[in-house]
Amino acid sequence: VKVIMIEPGFFKTAITSVESLEKNILSLWEKVPEETKASYGESYLQEFLMELRRVQERCNSNLKLVTDCMEHALTSRYPRSRYSVGWDAKLIYIPLSYLPSALTDAI
DSSP: OOOOEEEEOOBOSSTTOHHHHHHHHHHHHHHSOHHHHHHHOHHHHHHHHHHHHHHHHTOBOOTHHHHHHHHHHHHOSSOOSEEEESHHIIIIIHHHHTSOHHHHHHO
């Protein structure tokens, strides 16, 4: 069995929908104990939601990049073992993959 990894960066999909993510985050925030909310503060939540919106703006909407990699992996006689899709995957995730795990986790 040959295993092939397709590692997409951020793409606009239902998973990255700001509306759905915000709804889930606010739902979880309501369940957090009051002492934890006080420790983080309301500003933490607002900053997190703003950053979430900024990330969404940078998401790539061209899903063809991902499906082309899938097609290549499935139909190529000699497929690569790893496909990184999107500029963020190539510029951020590939270099991170060469770092020690402890450093990657810290970043």
